[in-house]
Amino acid sequence: MKPVQRHLLSWYAKNGRASLPWRKTRDPYRILVSEFMLQQTQVDRVLPKYRAFVKRFPTVRALAAASLADVIREWRGLGYNSRALRLKRIAEAVVTRFDGAVPRDLEALRGLKGIGPYTAAALRAFAFECDDAAVDTNVGRVVQRLTRGAEEPQALVPRGRGHDWNSALMDFGATICTARAPKCAICPLKKVCLSFPIAPSDLQRERPKVKAVPFERTTRFARGRIIDRLRSLPAGRRVSLLALHRELALPGRSAKDVTILVEALARDGLVTVRKRQVALTD
Ligand code: SF4
Known part of the structure; x- marks a missing residue:
């Protein structure tokens, strides 16, 4: 194992959020629900909504059979309601095209409208324990800082550890190597990070140049x-x-x-x- 893999997995074993309900399950439907909820919404806000949602719609068939209005009502508090619509349409497609079983195959997943490259990789890693790299903005930022573009995120996934590796990168990006104030001084990866300590000019460069609208x-x-x-x-x-x-x-x-x-x-x-x-x- 490469040093960066060893250090990060060891950090995750001690500090990771392995007890999150969507980390403990391998049910692809529940992981799909969590991935949709976690797009643009913080973990703490998602937790109670996730529990209530999977209680009310415990299977892909239950979600497919529900009325859209009920699904949107259950989505209350999460925002970005079009996610609820897309999730429901995916559930319907999984029932009609795959007899209710979320596929593992990458092409089949990408063929479902509403599942992009990130969600397909996350489903494969978290539900089917494949070694896909699920690269969202946070993960992309962490890998870029660690390797300064010298390695692709996929090349860093340790064989057979896709689930833990993706979980570790996400937790690490959310708590240590954060977008605005990375904690380089206490970072467990500082010895292997090519950006350590990150320069203010690098942080400035990473910042999106959009004018804030109230x-x-x-x-x-x-x-x-x-x-x-x-x-x-x-x-x-x-x-x-x-x-x-x-x-x-x-x-x-x-x-x-x-x-x-x-x-x-x-x-x-x-x-x-x-x-x-x-x-x-x-
Ligand atoms: S040393 Fe700083 S930039 Fe590098 S991984 Fe750690 S927190 Fe991120």
Whole structure:
């Protein structure tokens, strides 16, 4: 084993979050649910939602058979509701095309709409214990810092240890080699890290050059508020576009803007609009 592999796996054995429910299971459906929830949402927020979700929809068949409105209601508190829609559509495709068994084969996984290269690799590593490198932004950053581009993430996966290795890199990126303030002084990999100690100019270079927009002005915020309002409607009830605009009073958004947002949500399949009346898709 390479020194970097040895050091990181030994750090993970002592400090890793191996007790997370999606780390303990090898059920591909549950891992799929966790991967969708963990996209853009912190572990602490995901934990209770994950437990409730898999209790309510314990199998891929249960999720496929549920109404979309119920799935979106269960997604409350996680944001990015289109993830719930994509997850449900994947469950339906797994039932119709694979008789309810999430495939292990990479091509079959990538053939499921909504599963990209990262999620396919994560499923293979976490559910089927394959040696795939699951490279998200955090993992990519850690590997880049460690090797300064000299090694591909896949080349670092120790044979037969894909599950632990990917888990270790994720935990390490979330706690030690963080984006803004890497803890180089106490880093267990400092002896093998080609960036140690990381230079301020390197951190500056890594920072995305996008101008921050206040969260309340983002499309994400507006879409989330609309879905939250629709979630709170009693079953079978609808709300007019005009009432939505008045009730939500979204900063900087006119009635026309709200209509455009609702139409986009309808195109995504999350809501339906009939005679200018809106509800979650059933
Ligand atoms: S020494 Fe610093 S940059 Fe290198 S892996 Fe550790 S925390 Fe990251």
